Amino acid sequence: MPTTVSPLAPKSYPDMPEIEGVQFATASAGIKYKGRTDVLLATVCEGTSVAGVFTRSKCSSAPVDWCKARVGDGRARALLVNSGNANAFTGKKGKAAVELSAQIVSGALGCGDAEIFLASTGVIGEPLRAEKFADVVEDLKKDQGSADWLDAARAIMTTDTYPKVATASVDLDGESVSINGIAKGAGMIAPDMATMLSFIFTDAAIAPDVLQALLSAETGRSFNAVTVDSDTSTSDTVLLFATGTAGARGIAPVASLDDPRVDTLRAALGDVMLDLAHQIVRDGEGARKFVEIRVEGAESDTSAKKIALSIANSPLVKTAVAGEDANWGRVVMAVGKAGEPADRDRLAIWFGDIRVAVDGERDPDYSEEAASAVMKEEDIVIQVDLGLGAGQATVWTCDLTKEYVEINGDYRS
Amino acid sequence: MPTTVSPLAPKSYPDMPEIEGVQFATASAGIKYKGRTDVLLATVCEGTSVAGVFTRSKCSSAPVDWCKARVGDGRARALLVNSGNANAFTGKKGKAAVELSAQIVSGALGCGDAEIFLASTGVIGEPLRAEKFADVVEDLKKDQGSADWLDAARAIMTTDTYPKVATASVDLDGESVSINGIAKGAGMIAPDMATMLSFIFTDAAIAPDVLQALLSAETGRSFNAVTVDSDTSTSDTVLLFATGTAGARGIAPVASLDDPRVDTLRAALGDVMLDLAHQIVRDGEGARKFVEIRVEGAESDTSAKKIALSIANSPLVKTAVAGEDANWGRVVMAVGKAGEPADRDRLAIWFGDIRVAVDGERDPDYSEEAASAVMKEEDIVIQVDLGLGAGQATVWTCDLTKEYVEINGDYRS
Structure with a gap:
């Protein structure tokens, strides 16, 4: 059993009212x-x-x-x-x-x-x-x-x-x-x-x-x-x-x-x-970062959710977050592998408020420094606009750290 | 760039004949x-x-x-x-x-x-x-x-x-x-x-x-x-x-x-x-184990392959392999989440030659020691019989180690 509390744990608990019965x-x-x-x-x-x-x-x-x-x-x-x-x-x-x-x-x-x-x-x-x-x-x-x-x-x-x-x-x-x-x-x-x-x-x-x-x-x-x-x-x-x-x-x-x-x-x-x-x-095993992934402009809400989950479940996206690396190329990869409608050349990606990619390539105003600053935060928003329709979805995940591997390498023992 | 060669690298290379032209x-x-x-x-x-x-x-x-x-x-x-x-x-x-x-x-x-x-x-x-x-x-x-x-x-x-x-x-x-x-x-x-x-x-x-x-x-x-x-x-x-x-x-x-x-x-x-x-x-990033996953008895070859990949891509299966943990419960989990036809109570699972589960529960002759010995090998075979049909597939993967996280936490830098 873990001995240290996740750094992402709530700082306080709400007063829970009684529920009669x-x-x-x-x-x-x-x-x-x-x-x-x-x-x-x-x-x-x-x-x-x-x-x-x-x-x-x-x-x-x-x-x-x-x-x-x-x-x-x-x-x-x-x-x-x-x-x-x-x-x-x-x-x-x-x-x-x-x-x-x-x-x-x-x-x-x-x-x-x-x-x-x-x-x-x-x-x-x-x-x-x-x-x-x-x-x-x-x-x-x-x-x-x-x-x-x-x-x-x-x-x-x-x-x-x-x-x-x-x-x-x-x-x-x-x-x-x-x-x-x-x-x-x-x-x-x-x-x-x-x-x-x-x-x-x-x-x-x-x-x-x-x-x-x-x-x-x-x-x-x-x-x-x-x-x-x-x-x-x-x-x-x-x-x-x-x-x-x-x-x-x-x-x-x-x-x-x-x-x-x-x-x-x-x-x-x-x-x-x-x-x-x-x-x-x-409280994700080994988590150090809380990541919100917003996908908009998809062909449908269902399609947006599949793409959002493809990003959220990508080991390469999750390890990049763990490494505080603004590696938006891996977000492109995860959009591409989702199997859902996407047009590479209409894609735009944000880390926090920083637009890192637009029209299918790196944003002309891209600043590695600004994007990296976002990645150092504890809570990170990754936003993707597919530019195709009105479908949208938001999902949440955490980073993939060495501690996840450690915890799950000997859970039974 | 990595400085050490994967321990799973070939011990020698074949003589490559000339291809004229x-x-x-x-x-x-x-x-x-x-x-x-x-x-x-x-x-x-x-x-x-x-x-x-x-x-x-x-x-x-x-x-x-x-x-x-x-x-x-x-x-x-x-x-x-x-x-x-x-x-x-x-x-x-x-x-x-x-x-x-x-x-x-x-x-x-x-x-x-x-x-x-x-x-x-x-x-x-x-x-x-x-x-x-x-x-x-x-x-x-x-x-x-x-x-x-x-x-x-x-x-x-x-x-x-x-x-x-x-x-x-x-x-x-x-x-x-x-x-x-x-x-x-x-x-x-x-x-x-x-x-x-x-x-x-x-x-x-x-x-x-x-x-x-x-x-x-x-x-x-x-x-x-x-x-x-x-x-x-x-x-x-x-x-x-x-x-x-x-x-x-x-x-x-x-x-x-x-x-x-x-x-x-x-x-x-x-x-x-x-x-x-x-x-x-x-040469999988951080790999220490080579894992062959054989699925048989599925409703079709396509279904068998989906189940095999569900096992091969499961972070929990891969971290268990990294930890040399004969955690066959995670194989059950990965079969169950694949979304393909499966009957829990017909499932049998082997690690190497050791049958660890049969008829939907732990094998009556299960030996933790024997199963653990298999997991210590460098090359590991995980076999699943679904007991439904003649569909089969084999896929290959490696374990998920801390080194994978390390390599991918700072690939760009």
Whole structure:
């Protein structure tokens, strides 16, 4: 486990408001780590809606399979998360382990198995000894409410160097509702699906189908717009719980996407998701730079996003950023290899505010000194205008450093 | 420039037979490097056929555009290659530079511009001062024949740590013809197109359309089956020249793909191309391990290749190899993210001869010790059986080390 916190870590954490109906407890079950919490039990009150997005990996983990089969019902009572073992590629043993995990929790809480959601993160291929949850479940039940949001976020960390939380509040019917989220992730982070683990809670009353639509809509511009290393996990899971406890304050349930309050909710949810997604990039394994990549002038938004990801995932672009080298030729390379419509001779590229290339060649006013100054910043914007159409996209990534290689050369040992 | 030779470099070089009609000279034009050759002029005799495959980058270099526009005529008299500057993303200046380059060579040799082929490799975005070729062209003309195959290969190196040559001979009509090739490449190496620079010469008489068909057919299993870093160059070029000088020894021209000698030629050409492609991977920037990835049991060969490349390009697989960590869970991850048909519960994985996973979980006889012993080897085979069909593919890559990050953090400076 890393011993030093990422230099890109948030300097402070927000005050997380209480979400009525949500309670946490954490425990040390000794799944893999010693001397730290590795299990989180979140309970949610009766009537809680749930929505989820999951990895599109063909080798998805047993807990992902479990959640996907149950999230359609839209009802939840508890979430059990462990770190240290992903319960992925564990065959029949993995299926048995999720079933046992759910039974342990449902037995303790007195609810149905189908309302228990599960997530696991850590090593792939190692059988998960779910019986360890039985050792701690009574304590977890007794301690419900004893852990705060940071404690919860800490219990699900693996190679993360800091816990990740975010919050937003919105006014509905003249009353405030909150959206709180936690997340983990630092490596095996790639877009094109719901990435890593994140759990988001709101006290608003939102029907399951509306909740799912909101979550799916906001995933594209947040979790699916970040990449650390282009490698997509077997375990990626985002779950969004709506307890509906705000109803006691006279806030009417959101029952349809036509509800005029949906836009406000969606924007706030999106902000929380984007905040958490950025925190994952800022904790990217070995990261020293946070890079925003804006592509505009593409033939479509989809095309812009593919090009942006081609830049964000390029080892040569990422190592140039690590070396503080204003090597815009590698950005050209990454645009060219994306396979999307591009006209070399219309391309323009900026590092920060400095235009380094225009009309298919180096900017006539190019200053190596000015471009290099941008690269020395901690947060760097790389902007590309393709000059073809109105398509645009923004994605975020980090640099590729020797520390990434070091961390991943001996993660298991 | 690197000062130490890759530990994976060939221990010896083959004796390269003469190819009648092909002559080399090299010069130091001071394009970027000091104290080494950086220009290669290869002349080929009248009547030489040529075929080529090129990068599919949308931001291809000016020399690639030049060659693509002329290779269809199938006739060549000379090849001019420089290292140190790719003449890529250089706009109108780049186009003017290739035109001037061709004129300088055609003027010296007294042939048409359209028979001059050009390739440049090095930094992207820096205007190429083609007038420097004028300073050396008379010497190059005078010295034709003074450089051998290794000299030729050395003149086109950039971050390469050793020159790359390969040769094969085949019997046609009871006489031997030769196929000699040189190549350069160590970074910005990715498949899905003709990758890096390679120039191959044979004294067989082969019609241009047959030559092109042979070259295109063999690219898929050689240059398009290797990857160093998933980044595809703007300048990738493979040119194949057939001088036809073997005709003087009574060997009839190969005028059609139906010629029974085509299979023999294709196999020998493929061997030379594969040898050169492997040498590029073995010189992968920072490489310490050579990795062969075999995928079988896929739904199709195309699907198998996509999965094999997903494994070969995964930073987490490559860093695990660097760390000598038998982390087969990352192979599962890379299979899962490829987006191709896969059934987790039919998957089997081997490191060398050691089966580490079967039926969607860790092999019951798994031995960490045995798997780790494989990872300590210099050449490592990772094999995946998907258990779905008869599709198969093999690709080659190297590990991802701290040295890769170091080399690419300050390549320009």
